[in-house]
Amino acid sequence: MLTVCMKTEQKKLKHSHLWLVFAGIPLLPTVLGGGNYLNNLEMLKSGWYSLWTQHSLFYASFFYGPLIAIYCSYIWRVEHLNYNWNSLMTMPTSERDIFLAKLLMSLRCTVALQLWVGVLFILSGKIVGLPGLPPGEILFWLLRGSLGGMVTAALQLVLSMMIRSFAVPVAMALLGSVAGFLMSSKGMGMLWPYALMMEGMNANKSTDVLSNPVGFGAAICGFLILFTSIGVCYLKYKDVHA
């Protein structure tokens, strides 16, 4: 049933032009991060690692979260329109499958987005004249960031389900991401769901500062289970307002 639900979710996304947003917005940090790197070559001496600091700083701190939020808002948008909540809740599927299907779709989006950012990172590195390919470590940071993105996706799915507006959850993601940036700089990133993606991506750092991978994994699992449970319970026990 979960597969059927995922296929249905996929159909809802048809002709949404979401891919344009996801393809377009990461181009900005790529171009501007590359430009900033070229402008500060006398200070940035660590090659691919230095480019990574420029590339990831603003992307991870301000825009990865809202991008995931746009996706999550969109996949709940159809339910908030007309009387679709009634239709959804009378379908012969469990609430768990409905929520998990949306969650898995958003997880796919977070990974795809990171892969695209990775492609852009390599391209920008080549354009600014860096030799060879980026170290595997950076690509690992990218994928590790998508684990943090999964937590954001789970939280945003809950918010977008509860709040009937398309825009408000996106605003909350932006504010949450900025707060995450501040908490991360104070060493409290593990306690804030929006900070986990920048911790995972090692944003604006040229050496891996994630000294406690077990803590990071525990935070990811804990938040993921928490938000998924809240989402499923909300669907199960809260009466819908069509």
Place this chain on the structure above:
Amino acid sequence: MLGEWKTEWMKVRRRKIALVPAAFLLFTFLWLSWAVRSSHMESEEDSWMWLLMCLGLVNTILIPAMSAMLASRLCDAELKGNTLKLLCTMEEKGRLFDMKLLTGASYMGVYVAAELVMMAAFGRMHNFAGGITLRQLVCFLLQSGLVSMGVLLLQMLLSLFSANQILPLAVGLAGSFLGLFSWFIRLPFWRAVVWAYYNLLGYIGQNWDESSRIVSYYEVPLDRWALITLLAALPAGYILGRQLFIHRTPGCG
């Protein structure tokens, strides 16, 4: 006209739209409170200039996204219910556009005024020496008020013309991004980007001493060309947007 103005406010009743700017304002306050602890100013007299500069940067990041949310929420009533066609049989199209814009501008005006009050409270809380000069006040209103109106106008148009609110929100986010980068990279291209005017209309400069890590602030003359461009672009954008709305109202054939 008064009836139409009242109608707009009836549409937003109980929609808690004011919560969006209120949340952004609270967040701005918390951000500044965090930033003031790690600031290293040369003298106490610099504190107000630090605050004005910081607020300019924070506004560059937050206001474009907030404008996108605000415009989207204000246009929700027509878009979700698909009622533009019905409305246009009862209300003059141009007037509808004016009232929508005016409602958004009211929220934005109150937001900028609230920022001023917040600044005064912030300065008092942290015992800042002196106060804001008249020049700084006028420059702040130009930077935060005028540019935000331009950003809001653009977002309003995008929201009115998009049944799917992804585009306006994506543009708002991209605007935050571009505006932020305009503070770090100098390019002539920024003059064509409305979000970059938060930086172009900057009126405070800074010197950072790398060895002592102390920053000193000083006033810089306002970029008159940027101001003239913005003052010309705002009415032109309004007239163009209004005409576009009148002749191509979505859902009105």
